[in-house]
Amino acid sequence: MAESTDATVEEKEVSTEPVGVDTDGFGASAVQDEVVLDVKDLQTHFTTRWGTVKAVDGVSYHVRRGETLGIVGESGSGKSVTALSLMRLVPSPPGNIVGGEVQLGGRNLLDLSEADMTQVRGGEISMILQDPMQALNPVFSIENQVGEAINIHQGLKGEALWDKVVDSLRKVRIPAPESRAKDYPHQLSGGMRQRVVGAIGISSAPAVIIADEPTTSLDVTIQAAYLRLLRQIQQEEGVGIIFITHDFGIVAKMCDRVAVMYAGRIVEVADVRTIFNEPLHEYTKALIGSVPKLEEKTGRLPQIEGQPPLLYNLPPGDAFAPRSTLEFTDEDSARRPPLLEVEPGHWVQLSKSSVADYDKYAHLMPDEEDEE
Numbered sequence: 140m141a142e143s144t145d146a147t148v149e150e151k152e153v154s155t156e157p158v159g160v161d162t163d164g165f166g167a168s169a170v171q172d173e174v175v176l177d178v179k180d181l182q183t184h185f186t187t188r189w190g191t192v193k194a195v196d197g198v199s200y201h202v203r204r205g206e207t208l209g210i211v212g213e214s215g216s217g218k219s220v221t222a223l224s225l226m227r228l229v230p231s232p233p234g235n236i237v238g239g240e241v242q243l244g245g246r247n248l249l250d251l252s253e254a255d256m257t258q259v260r261g262g263e264i265s266m267i268l269q270d271p272m273q274a275l276n277p278v279f280s281i282e283n284q285v286g287e288a289i290n291i292h293q294g295l296k297g298e299a300l301w302d303k304v305v306d307s308l309r310k311v312r313i314p315a316p317e318s319r320a321k322d323y324p325h326q327l328s329g330g331m332r333q334r335v336v337g338a339i340g341i342s343s344a345p346a347v348i349i350a351d352e353p354t355t356s357l358d359v360t361i362q363a364a365y366l367r368l369l370r371q372i373q374q375e376e377g378v379g380i381i382f383i384t385h386d387f388g389i390v391a392k393m394c395d396r397v398a399v400m401y402a403g404r405i406v407e408v409a410d411v412r413t414i415f416n417e418p419l420h421e422y423t424k425a426l427i428g429s430v431p432k433l434e435e436k437t438g439r440l441p442q443i444e445g446q447p448p449l450l451y452n453l454p455p456g457d458a459f460a461p462r463s464t465l466e467f468t469d470e471d472s473a474r475r476p477p478l479l480e481v482e483p484g485h486w487v488q489l490s491k492s493s494v495a496d497y498d499k500y501a502h503l504m505p506d507e508e509d510e511e
């Protein structure tokens with residue numbers, strides 16, 4: 140959409156540009172209707188000696204082809220555990236996926252055997268690690284590392300494998316891919332290494348890529364290149380991206396829709412403009428509240444008064460209520476607020492304690508008698 144998404148991603152050009160937000164508006168990609176990933180009522184618990192931690196407590200979201208869904212929320216809100224649950228990489232013990240569905244390619248991933256899941260991981264759904272030095276093994280050549288991923292998922296060997304390696308490197312705009320493939324990670328610049336990681340991520344033509352906190356530890360140059368690379372991959376491959384971040388500036392630049400997580404639940408979901416311009420949940424408002432103006436540089440999440448709740452033995456009601464500036468009602472501490480579609484495509488966890496416009500949408504609340 141903006142000039143920054145042009146195919147010109149030579150390192151020299153990206154290096155001079157700060158990672159700001161497009162001043163002409165929000166990031167948007169070529170979203171198609173088809174839902175590629177559909178997560179329903181996912182629940183992941185950790186059994187600890189203090190009690191059960193409901194790290195993911197009934198999370199539902201979907202991602203369309205070519206769409207970037209941002210997941211934001213304070214530290215500990217369950218963003219990463221949700222992502223790990225999709226990949227079925229939650230360490231067990233102490234973790235267990237205790238409920239829900241993860242629909243991808245016509246199947247529920249939670250029903251697959253471990254052997255089938257190994258094919259899906261890094262195949263149909265892949266995770267791009269943020270730090271290229273961590274993601275790449277220094278003792279193997281680029282050819283080796285990109286080739287390994289392709290070999291595992293597509294079973295290619297010999298010349299066919301080599302062609303595919305070169306093709307993957309070309310797709311992420313690595314110049315002279317035939318000779319770069321012979322290099323080792325230390326022979327490449329940071330930006331080039333990042334692209335190699337991207338090449339591994341897309342080599343299996345995944346339907347969904349998860350990028351968890353992709354930018355925090357990177358310097359600005361590499362960060363800009365990384366974001367551009369993701370956008371470019373998305374435009375060319377039509378992949379759905381789940382983009383987990385603390386940084387609202389990057390959300391505005393990269394995401395089509397945003398899901399806001401709090402205490403293992405989604406409290407609000409809407410397209411990126413609505414999240415910034417018409418947030419309904421007090422938590423979303425607080426997160427956005429002190430972000431510098433969009434044309435300024437990116438800001439990390441502001442501090443919100445009060446502590447995030449401890450996730451073990453959490454009462455059933457509105458977990459944000461104690462921190463909300465609105466009046467705290469007993470009803471809200473006892474009852475789990477439902478996530479309701481209050482406007483087309485705009486969902487909010489509706490409770491008096493956390494939504495100032497509660498009365499406007501109160502008629503949407505299910506009757507209490509109808510429940511349980």
Ligand SMILES: Nc1ncnc2c1ncn2[C@@H]1O[C@H](COP(=O)(O)OP(=O)(O)OP(=O)(O)O)[C@@H](O)[C@H]1O
Pocket residue numbers: 185187192194212213214215216217218219220221230233234352450
């Ligand atoms: N192995 C574990 N054992 C017990 N609790 C865990 C374990 N891993 C994660 N948790 C808990 O699950 C909750 C969610 O953690 P998660 O890593 O998903 O947070 P996050 O939103 O990704 O935070 P951050 O922004 O810091 O990355 C936290 O309360 C965390 O303490």
Ligand SMILES: [Mg+2]
Pocket residue numbers: 218219220351352
């Ligand atoms: Mg995390």
